[in-house]
Amino acid sequence: MSRTYSRRTRLGFGLATGVAAQLAAVGLLLASAWLIVRAAEQPPVLYLMVAIVSVRFFGISRSVLRYVERLATHDVALADAVEQRVATYTDLDRVAPAGLGDLRRGDLVSRVVADVARLQDRLLRLRIPWWVGLAATAVVVGVVAAIDLRSGLVIAVGVAVCALALGRAVALVGASRSGRSEAQGRLSAEVAASAVAARELVAFGAADRARETAASATRDAQSAQSGGASVAGLGSAVVLAVAGLTVAVLAAWSGGVDPVLVGVVLLAPIALIEPWDGWSEAERLRPEVTAAAARLAALGDLPQPVTDPGSPRTLPTSSVLVVDEVTVGWDGPVTRPVSFKVDEGGTIAVTGPSGVGKSTLAYALLRLLPAWHGAITLGGVGTSELTAADVRSRIGYLGQDDAVFDTSIRENLRIADPDADEQRLRAALDAAGLLTAVDAMPQGLDTPVGEHGGRLSGGERQRLCLARLLLADHRVLVLDEPTEHLDAPTAAALMDDVLALAGPGGRSLVVISHSPAVLSRFDDVVRLSRVDP
Numbered sequence: 001m002s003r004t005y006s007r008r009t010r011l012g013f014g015l016a017t018g019v020a021a022q023l024a025a026v027g028l029l030l031a032s033a034w035l036i037v038r039a040a041e042q043p044p045v046l047y048l049m050v051a052i053v054s055v056r057f058f059g060i061s062r063s064v065l066r067y068v069e070r071l072a073t074h075d076v077a078l079a080d081a082v083e084q085r086v087a088t089y090t091d092l093d094r095v096a097p098a099g100l101g102d103l104r105r106g107d108l109v110s111r112v113v114a115d116v117a118r119l120q121d122r123l124l125r126l127r128i129p130w131w132v133g134l135a136a137t138a139v140v141v142g143v144v145a146a147i148d149l150r151s152g153l154v155i156a157v158g159v160a161v162c163a164l165a166l167g168r169a170v171a172l173v174g175a176s177r178s179g180r181s182e183a184q185g186r187l188s189a190e191v192a193a194s195a196v197a198a199r200e201l202v203a204f205g206a207a208d209r210a211r212e213t214a215a216s217a218t219r220d221a222q223s224a225q226s227g228g229a230s231v232a233g234l235g236s237a238v239v240l241a242v243a244g245l246t247v248a249v250l251a252a253w254s255g256g257v258d259p260v261l262v263g264v265v266l267l268a269p270i271a272l273i274e275p276w277d278g279w280s281e282a283e284r285l286r287p288e289v290t291a292a293a294a295r296l297a298a299l300g301d302l303p304q305p306v307t308d309p310g311s312p313r314t315l316p317t318s319s320v321l322v323v324d325e326v327t328v329g330w331d332g333p334v335t336r337p338v339s340f341k342v343d344e345g346g347t348i349a350v351t352g353p354s355g356v357g358k359s360t361l362a363y364a365l366l367r368l369l370p371a372w373h374g375a376i377t378l379g380g381v382g383t384s385e386l387t388a389a390d391v392r393s394r395i396g397y398l399g400q401d402d403a404v405f406d407t408s409i410r411e412n413l414r415i416a417d418p419d420a421d422e423q424r425l426r427a428a429l430d431a432a433g434l435l436t437a438v439d440a441m442p443q444g445l446d447t448p449v450g451e452h453g454g455r456l457s458g459g460e461r462q463r464l465c466l467a468r469l470l471l472a473d474h475r476v477l478v479l480d481e482p483t484e485h486l487d488a489p490t491a492a493a494l495m496d497d498v499l500a501l502a503g504p505g506g507r508s509l510v511v512i513s514h515s516p517a518v519l520s521r522f523d524d525v526v527r528l529s530r531v532d533p
């Protein structure tokens with residue numbers, strides 16, 4: 001349906017066609033009932049024509065209306081899901097990477113994919129069946145009441161009993177069913193972790209343990225799922241029992257009803273089984289949908305590690321970086337206060353024992369984490385007075401294991417600048433010392449790099465990440481262990497290319513490293529030390 005109609009209008013249209021489809025189904029059954037009873041009296045066929053045409057009309061219109069209803073309501077639900085997915089990404093973007101706490105990758109994927117899909121059910125399989133079912137049921141009760149008031153009241157009582165019994169039965173049996181989302185999330189996390197670490201798990205003979213953990217997560221997910229199936233079974237049983245009971249009561253009390261209409265009255269509760277089944281399915285899904293909504297809301301509630309100031313200052317033109325008596329850490333300061341200055345085009349190395357907080361300092365420079373004490377200024381303005389986006393447009397970071405995507409070299413580079421033309425891509429590769437190697441590859445820039453860049457050597461992978469960083473055009477580069485995992489000649493060659501980026505008119509460099517060979521290339525080396533425990 002055209003997007004020019006508002007979502008509310010499209011939903012209203014979907015609901016109206018849903019109710020009409022449901023009434024067509026009811027009409028089909030009731031018209032058939034009347035037709036069968038009336039035909040038994042063998043009247044002239046003309047008397048039956050209206051009912052015969054009605055049966056055909058309801059039969060055809062039911063399918064057409066159901067189809068239109070699905071189109072309209074799914075259109076709205078899919079638009080909602082897109083918005084929800086964007087909102088979830090925005091929440092992740094707001095807190096990642098420092099604010100994700102203990103959330104595991106697989107679990108995050110499960111939230112973004114499965115929980116958002118579950119939320120789609122809130123409209124399609126939870127709310128709409130209730131609204132459509134209630135409207136259709138009200139019409140049926142009205143029609144039967146018009147034929148025989150007492151029978152109408154009996155069906156109305158049946159509806160109330162069915163709705164209450166469904167809610168009660170599902171709540172009793174399904175109290176533990178909300179665990180399905182968690183179980184799915186844990187299963188996704190286990191599978192993702194095992195897939196990423198498959199080589200190490202096999203090498204250390206830990207594959208069986210990983211398999212057992214995954215099997216236990218699978219059992220939990222299955223048990224949650226089979227619990228859902230038993231709830232569905234119970235729901236259907238409740239619906240059938242209430243419908244049957246209502247028919248029995250109607251049969252016992254239908255003495256005063258016109259004999260031709262007895263079939264219509266008696267079959268009315270049977271015609272309501274379909275919408276009531278929709279309620280039963282809705283109640284089965286309710287705990288899962290509620291849990292999925294809670295999990296997504298929990299992402300939105302994650303505290304933001306750094307917040308932008310209310311009135312941020314303008315990003316200064318100067319890129320002189322000053323770190324003044326700064327201490328960093330995650331749960332409290334782990335480093336002693338550190339101070340240094342990097343002029344435009346200047347270089348500095350940061351070193352210190354493992355775990356002292358070197359990478360954490362890099363996070364603070366990029367405003368991914370706040371510093372506990374001291375001040376970090378860029379061009380004389382405190383970075384806490386700037387927006388994080390402004391700081392990150394000026395300061396770029398190359399981590400120890402930056403993500404390389406399973407696509408071509410060109411597309412990996414374009415993540416930094418989707419509009420970069422061939423010339424800029426080649427210039428960045430040249431500056432990172434990778435152009436000659438790429439030109440020697442048969443597919444050049446279109447060479448696929450494989451999962452995690454597995455088809456590149458360690459040095460090539462690191463240079464690709466460096467080239468990507470250079471494309472983003474930051475004036476200050478923070479390089480965290482850029483030569484990690486590289487042999488001495490490759491590391492030295494990479495450092496030559498890195499240092500060539502600095503100098504007058506060039507970029508400022510903060511290089512974090514343990515390596516004496518790397519440190520020996522710098523005049524200024526800052527040593528971090530741990531606060532006393």
Ligand SMILES: Nc1ncnc2c1ncn2[C@@H]1O[C@H](COP(=O)(O)OP(=O)(O)OP(=O)(O)O)[C@@H](O)[C@H]1O
Nearest residue numbers: 329330331334352353354355356357358359360361
């Ligand atoms: N995501 C995190 N959440 C909580 N604590 C963290 C996190 N990452 C690191 N830490 C802790 O912060 C401290 C500093 O870690 P950091 O990675 O900055 O050290 P580092 O000096 O870079 O170490 P290395 O040289 O081994 O890379 C360590 O005690 C570490 O356990």
